[in-house]
Amino acid sequence: MGLQSVPRSAAPAGVQATARMQTSGAGTDGRRRVLIEHVRPEIDGGRFPIKRVVGDRVDIEADVFVDGHDVLAVRLLYAEEGAPFVEVPMVARGNDVFAASFAVPRCGRYRYTVEAWVDAFATFRHGLMKKVAAGQDVRVELLDGGRLVAAAAARAAGEDQHLLAALARELEGELGTMQERAARVLDEPIAAAIARHPDRSLSPRHARELSVVVDPPEARFSSWYEFFPRSCGRDAHGTFADAERMIPYVVELGFDVIYLPPIHPIGVQYRKGRNNTLVAGPGDPGSPWAIGAAEGGHTAVHPSLGTVADFERFVRAANEAGIEVAIDIAFQASPDHPWVKEHPEWFHERADGSIQYAENPPKKYQDVYPFAFDGDAWLPLWDALRDVFLFWVRRGVHVFRVDNPHTKPLSFWEWCLAEVKRIEPRAVFLAEAFTRPKVMLGLAKRGFSQSYTYFTWRTTKTELETYLGQVTGGDAAEVMRPNFWPNTPDILPEELQHGGRPAFLRRAVLAATMSSNWGIYGPAFELMEHVPRPGSEEYLDNEKFELKRWDLDRSDSLRHVIARLNRIRRENPALQANRNVAVHRTDDDFVVAFSKRSDDGESIVLTVVLLDGHHPHGCWLDLDLAALGVADDETFQVHDLLGDGRWQWHGRRAYVHLDPRVMPAQVFRVRKFVRNETGFEYYT
C-alpha cells in the first residue's frame, strides 16, 4: 500500500501548510513519511556527548520506519568537528533497527546523525520481481518504472545519466517484448545506477545532531601513581630533581601516569600543622592544597621544589620514560594567594569587608578561600582559571587531576574543559568528586574524562558485583570512566587499616582488574601504611601535612606484585576497557569472580578474588561460558598470570583454591585450545 509510483514536485506552500507541519511534527513537509527515532548512543536527548578514545569504532543504531512496506534507504552521517558529513549506509538488523559504525582516528569532537528516505525504485523493483515471477501482465508497471528511471536520469550526470535516459526511452517506447523490458529494468547495474542518484527531497534527518568526544587512549586505560615530590629529598624538602629519581621506580612498578599533588607555593596564614592541627609548627610545610603565597599562585611552583623550568625538566624525563605527569588543579586560594589582593572581586566579600573562607557550619576552614564562581566578576575569573590549565598545557602537561570539582558550578566545568580541549584535544581530566551519584555523573557528562569512584568503600561480594555492573553498564558507561583507587592521601579505608597484607593485595587486584583505570597513593600503598588517626579514615601523620621518608626497598613491599599486575594489564587488552564484563556465580560468599573480554574476543581474563583475609577457601565457580566465549563442551585452559599455574577446565563448574596468606586472587588468562595446520594441538 501507499506505493509512490510518481516522483513529485515541491508541495504548495502557505500558511495552512506551515501550521500543519508544525502540528504534525513532520518538519518542513507533511509528506516526509520516514520516521527516525532513538538514534543511539544518546545522552539526555543529545544534550551531552558520549566518549570514546582514538582508534575506536563508534557503533550507531537507530529505529527507522515508515508506514506500509516501502523499502528504506538509511544513512549514518558523521563528521569530525568543522568538517562536512560523511555518509555510511546503515544496515537493517531486524525489528526496524538500522546499524552502522564509524572510526574516530583523531582526538577531538565528532558529530553524527541519521537521514533516511523511501527508496521508490527499490520498492518498485521489489514488487516487479514478484509480479514477473508470478507471470503477471506488467506492461503498466513497466511504464510506471519508466517514469522512475526518467526521474533518476534527470538527477544523474555523466555515464549514469546516459544509461538511465536510454532505458527510460526504451520503456516509454515499449521497445521489445514485455519480458525483455522487465529484464532490462530489473538489471542489477540499473538498480545500482539509480541508487547513486536518490530523490532525497523528502528525506528527513534526525532532529538532533549527536556528538562524541574522542580522547587519547590513556583516558580509558591508565595506571596512576601518586606521590609527594617534597618527600623525595634525601635529607630535606625534596625537589623536582629528587623526584626524578622516582621515575625508574615508577617504571618498574608499571605505572604510566605520575600524579603530583599541588606543586604551588603554600599559604602561611592559618597554615595547618602536622595531623591537620590548627596551628603549624615552625618547620611544618603546610598542605599543598592551601594554594598561593607571596611567591605566586596557580601558575607558580613552590620554591623548595624548584622552578617552572625544573618542573618542565621533570615532565620531560618522565615522558622519556613513557610516563605522563598529571598535576593537581585545586581551584581555591590560601589567604596569601596573590589574587586575594589583586582580585578581591573574585572572592566572596563578607559584610565586614573580610573575605569569606570555606566553611561547613559549624566547621571553619580559614586557610581556604573559595572563588566566587557566581560573583559579579565571574567572566574574568573564569578566564583566569581556564588560563591556569592552559599555562600548564604549555609546560607539557595534558593530564589533570581536578580537586573537588563538585563544589564549583558544573556550568563552569562544561565551559572550561571544552575550552582547554579546544587548545589541547589530548587533555585528560580526572574528577576528584566523592559526592552524590547524580553530581558525579553530572560532572562526567560535562567533560571530565575520568572519575574517582565509590570503589574505595565497596568491599563485600554483593557490593563489588553491583558496583561493577553500575560502572560498566548503561548510559553512565557512555560518559563516565571509572578510576579505581584503593587509597588516596585523604582516604585510608577501614579495610586497609585492619586487613593486613591480604587486604592490600586483594584491593590492588580488584582495582587493577575491575577498572581499566586505576591508581594508588604511594609509597604508602605498596609499603602497606595502615595506621589511621584514631576514629577516622585518615592516615596518622598524614603526608599532606609533613614530609615523609619512605623505604622503598623494604622486603615486604608489594612492589613486585604491583609490577606484575600492571604488566598483566598491559599484555591483556581485555583489561584495557570496561566493556564485555560478566560476573560469574560462585558457591562462596567470600569469593568474587568476574571476567572481561576484548571486542575482538581474543583476550579473555577471568579474575577470582578471595575476600576473606584470614582463612584459605576452596570454592566452586559457576561460569558463564558464553561470556568467556567458550562452548559448553569445550575444554579450555586457564593460566593464572599472578601465580603462573595452569589448569584445564571443561564445562561451567570449576574449582579454585585461594589462600590469603599466599595470594588472595587468581587472574586467569583464558586460553582456547586450537589445532594448527599440521595437526598439532596447543593453547593460544
Add this chain to the structure above:
Amino acid sequence: MGLQSVPRSAAPAGVQATARMQTSGAGTDGRRRVLIEHVRPEIDGGRFPIKRVVGDRVDIEADVFVDGHDVLAVRLLYAEEGAPFVEVPMVARGNDVFAASFAVPRCGRYRYTVEAWVDAFATFRHGLMKKVAAGQDVRVELLDGGRLVAAAAARAAGEDQHLLAALARELEGELGTMQERAARVLDEPIAAAIARHPDRSLSPRHARELSVVVDPPEARFSSWYEFFPRSCGRDAHGTFADAERMIPYVVELGFDVIYLPPIHPIGVQYRKGRNNTLVAGPGDPGSPWAIGAAEGGHTAVHPSLGTVADFERFVRAANEAGIEVAIDIAFQASPDHPWVKEHPEWFHERADGSIQYAENPPKKYQDVYPFAFDGDAWLPLWDALRDVFLFWVRRGVHVFRVDNPHTKPLSFWEWCLAEVKRIEPRAVFLAEAFTRPKVMLGLAKRGFSQSYTYFTWRTTKTELETYLGQVTGGDAAEVMRPNFWPNTPDILPEELQHGGRPAFLRRAVLAATMSSNWGIYGPAFELMEHVPRPGSEEYLDNEKFELKRWDLDRSDSLRHVIARLNRIRRENPALQANRNVAVHRTDDDFVVAFSKRSDDGESIVLTVVLLDGHHPHGCWLDLDLAALGVADDETFQVHDLLGDGRWQWHGRRAYVHLDPRVMPAQVFRVRKFVRNETGFEYYT
C-alpha cells in the same frame, strides 16, 4: 562552600559572555548554578506527550542539584493548555530527586516543567543555626544576613516589605545583643516572609516543556462489543432500527462501547463475494471496508442501514443505555467512491491513467484504492480526511476505531488526531495496527488513545507473563494503552479453533483482567464460532462478506460468564487500570497468576488461569505478598468473583484447583481482615 552571601545585580553582558553561555550550556548566564535533569515522565526528550485520564494525578519527578551544599527551592510548573503556569513546591525525596504532582480535572492538554534556584536565605539560615548552636561569634554573619533580608525587602510589598525592612534595619544597626538579633533573624515567620519573595533572577527552567494529553475515563477503561448491524435484520439486511434491539443485550453483557464496522455505502466494482471470493454473487452485500458507492463515501450511510438521522437515533439510544458508539474509520476507497471521480488527484495515478489499487505483490486488491497521503494534493486530502472525523463528531460519535493506521503516514495521524481533539477533547481513537512493535508504539506516541495488541497470539504462560510486563511497564505504558481482543472479524486465532469452551472462557478472562480495555467480536465470540477457512486464521463464511443470523439465546452461550466478567471489572477499580501489576510464580507451567492493585490499595484482584483445556490441575502459587499489600504473617481472604467461593490464605504458598470443564479461571478479590470499633472482625 560556595556560600553566596550577597545578592547580585545582573552580569555584564557582551559577546564574550554570550559565547561562554552557549558553550557552557548554562542558558543565559554562566552563574545559573542549579541543574535540572531528567524531568519525568518524559517520552523521547519531550517530543511526545504522556497520557492520563480525567481525574488522575500526574506524578512528576526530576533530578535537581547544585555544586556544594546550598539549599534549593524547586518548583513544578504546570498549566492547562492556553493558561499560565501554576507552581507547586517539589519535595526532596533523597538522592537529588524532587517530586510533586498535579491534578488533571479536564480533557485536553496540560504542560509541565521544573524551575529551581538556590535559596540563599535558607542556606544562610541553615548555617547560622548550626553556628549559634555551637556558640560561635556570628556578628559578621548577622550583618551578612541583614543584606539578604534587605534584598528580600526590596523584592517584597505590603506587610512583608514592612516586616523585612524593619528587620534589615535592626541587623544593620546592630540593635540589641547578638543573641537577640540571631533569634530575630531565625524566626520562622521571617523565613516564611522571605520565601515568599525569592530572588529568581538566576533560576533556570528545565530546557523543555513536557506535556500530557488528558483523555476521558473510557480511554483507559472500556469494554468493547463489535457487531455487524446488517446482521440484525429479522429476515433481510439489518437496519439501525434493528440494531437498536441489540442494545439491551449489550447492556446485559456489561459492555460500554458498541463498535460498528464501517457503516458507509459499499462499492460494486470488484466487490468481494462470500468467503473473500473475487467475484460477488448477485445477493452478496460486499465488505463494509470497501467504502464508497454512488450513494456516497465516508460521510454517508449505507442505504440499507438507514439514514444519517437513523444512525444518530441509534447513537442516542445507546448513549441513553450508558453505551458509547464507536465507528470504524477506514481511510481507503472502493473504485465507486465519489472522490475517485471528484478528486482523482487524491489517489495515485498509474502511467496508463488508471488509479493504483492496493497491492502486496503479487497479490492485488482491486476493490481498494489507497489515498495518496504524500501526493501533490496532500493538503486538501488531509483536510477532507480530518473532516470525516469531524462530521461524525457532530453526529454524536467520539470513539473511533481506526482501520490499518500503519499503512498511512504517521505524520498524518499526529496532525489529524490533534486537530480532532482540538474540537472534541473527549475523542478516543483505537488503532487497529497489527504490525511491527515500533510502528505500533509510534502510532500510540502520535495520538492514538488505545491500541490493538499481540494478545490475540500470546497463549503460553511465558508469552502471557512477558507480554503483560511489556504492555504495563516502562515508557511504553506512558503512551500506549492496550486493548485486548480474543477475536476480531479478521482473526479467529488457532487457540479458539481447537480449544472449545475452555479456550473461549480462558481467553475472555485473560483479556478482561490483564488489560483495562478489552473487546470481543460478537456474537461470534459468545456463541463460540470456531470453524476457520481451512489453513487460515479467518472465519469460514466470514461475516465481513455475508449477512449472518445469530441465535443469541442458545443455551451454551457464554453471555452469562461475560456479563459476570464485565461486572467484576466495573466493581473492582484494580481492573480499571494497568498499573501495579504483578506476576506471581506458580508451580505449574499451565497455570498463570497475576494481580492488579488500585493506587489507593483498596482494590486488589488476583487472577489465576489454567491454560490446559483438557485436564483439571491442582497447583501451588508462590505469591508476591508485597504486591498484594499483604503482610508476611497476615491471614487474608480470597473471594473468587467468578465462582463465588471464598478461602482463607496465610503466607505466600497457596493452593488452587482448576477444572477446565467447569471454569478454567478464578478471579479473586483479595479481602483484608479488619477489626471494627466494637471488636468485631470481618473481611473488607
